[in-house]
Amino acid sequence: MKKIHLLIIKTFIRPFIATFFVVMFILLMFFLFKYVDDLIGKGFEWYTILELMYYQSMVQISMALPLSVLLSSIMTFGTLGENYELVAIKSAGISLQKAMQPLVVLILCLTVSSFVFSNYILPKANLKFYSLMYDVRNKKLAFLIKPGVFNNSIPDYSIRVDSKDEDGKMFGIMIYDHKGTNGIPKVIMAKEGEMKKSEDGKFLIFNLKNGVTYEEQSSSSGVYNPRQILSRSRFKETEPKFSMESFDMQKTDQGAFGNSTVMLNLKGIVRKRDSLSKQMDTLYRNTGRSLGNNFKQNNIAIGYSKLKVAPKKIDDNILKSIPNGSRLSSIQSASNTITVITQSLANSVPRDEDLKGEIIFTSVEYQRKFTLAASCVLLFFIGAPLGAIIRKGGMGLPVVIAISFFLVYHIVTTVAEKSAREGSINPVFGMWIAFIILTPLAVFLTYKATADSALFDINQYKQFFVKLFKLKQR
Structure with missing residues (x-):
């Protein structure tokens, strides 16, 4: 060179x-x-x-x-x-x-x-x-507790704090526990506390100080009893744990996206386009068969009669060729046939448009x-x-x-x-x-x-x- x-x-x-x-x-x-x-x-x-x-x-x-x-x-x-x-x-x-x-x-x-x-x-x-x-x-949204607002990010719990300082300490804490209480919440109130994760990162730990727990026992019969027991217990320090599973980002199965056109190579695009063309052919064949059945003459004598009848010419005004006694029933039959055809087309046309759009998109991505x-x-x-x-x-x-x-x-x-x-x-x-x-x-x-x-x-x-x-x- x-x-x-x-x-x-x-x-x-x-x-x-x-x-x-x-x-x-x-x-x-x-x-x-x-x-x-x-x-x-x-x-x-x-x-x-x-x-x-x-x-x-x-x-x-x-x-x-x-x-x-x-x-x-x-x-x-x-x-x-x-x-x-x-x-x-x-x-x-x-x-x-x-x-x-x-x-x-x-x-x-x-x-x-x-x-x-x-x-x-x-x-x-x-x-x-x-x-x-x-x-x-x-x-889900990150666990950001704002003062004065109930936070429901953790399932079965509602948490509210009055204030927070720069070090992360919280004051005036109120926790409603709806887990396994048959609709009757367990209430935990504390003057102060702070939040941290466990060493394995699977739990959120609240270090609560100087608080009280209120718990009302539910009725065994399921009927409200005004004399049911309400227990109250005070504590100097406690550490309730909350599972962090709801905050983990779940990995979606990539196979659910694998058939998208932008995620296929040339061979995959060709296979998908052939598959879409077959689906469209099947749709046309089934639609044509369904619509054709509405225009076929159903007569069990066809093919068994030796009588030869000349075809009858029909003028522009079709009703004139129909006897007076049968005109109303003929109009009703025609109306029912049109209704069936309209409903059939209403179901097949959107699918036809979707298939055409997907076939065009495969051609676009192929050329890209x-x-x-x-x-x-x-x-x-x-x-x-x-x-x-x-x-x-x-x-x-x-x-x-x-x-x-x-x-x-x-x-x-x-x-x-x-x-x-x-x-x-x-x-x-x-x-x-x-x-x-x-x-x-x-x-x-x-x-x-x-x-x-x-x-x-x-x-x-x-x-x-x-x-x-x-x-x-x-």
Whole structure:
């Protein structure tokens, strides 16, 4: 490999790694802002949040990778052009295409890696993320006791405190124990106390001081007795225990999410689409058979009679062909038939729409596996010529141009994907429309960069309009 190729690769890798991690950091911050209500105040361990962010970072690679390729390619060739290194490369007899060859090979390797990632790793990351996020959203609120408010986080207990200090000590404690009392609560009142966990973390221990316990015995007959016994006992210090099982985050079986389309690879998506198509065929067959039975003539004499009767022509007014005595019964029979058909369609149409939507979604996710890889190649052939044309490096103009082109690509892809999922356009065309639109632009920019065109030179446009203005004056 030539030294010039190593120089270009090193110039590309540094901004690529930097921009990739910057973009990932920004996307993770957006994720935290979006789900902050689900994460704060629920007593999660730090590693649970880190695990959630790790899986989310795997999901966000599909957006961070193309943007990093576009941005780093613009910065690389913009820096080379700004430092007149591209001029030196061309003066040595190396064209822009040959200078781009090592990066093309690198991008192709990155493209293959991104396809393998989206087909094998991303489905598993989606499965882990959505199952863990489901557990997070369904976890009970953390045991935060607020003064003056009854807290019912622990099953069968209601706890209230008058005040708390900064050290965690509580004053004016009242505990209602509804566990195994047949509706008659056991009341514990204490002047002060503090809360701590047991060594194994399975129990919550209240260290109560200077209090009293009230307990009313229930009637054995189940009938209220005004003379039943009320016991009262005082204590200087006691430590009731409460089970912490209700606060543990239960792990959901990941198999419950495994059939979701976003958690399948290409083979799984194909199998699911075939299964959905079979279900739709079965639905059409059963619906057609059910509706066809309403129009068939039921007559046990059919096939046994040798009489041949000419078919009777029916005019536009069908009632005229029906005898007067049978018209009312015919109308009622037709009305009943229409009612049965309407009810049958009302049951089958929603299921048909759901199946169509799922089949379209499988086609969208199938194409997404390839569009992630193709977007890296497309955005590279947009970014590299742009950098060679604008000849500006750093984080200024290249960042603005890169974000502008990426927004165009992302908006077109999002709108087309939404239209495809709604059934307005073909799913294959919808997922590739951004690639189809921007490919001519990539070819045009590559041609202009190869021809050393001053596409963004303002002076060229000024001279053009000056000449045009002079021609008009003549």
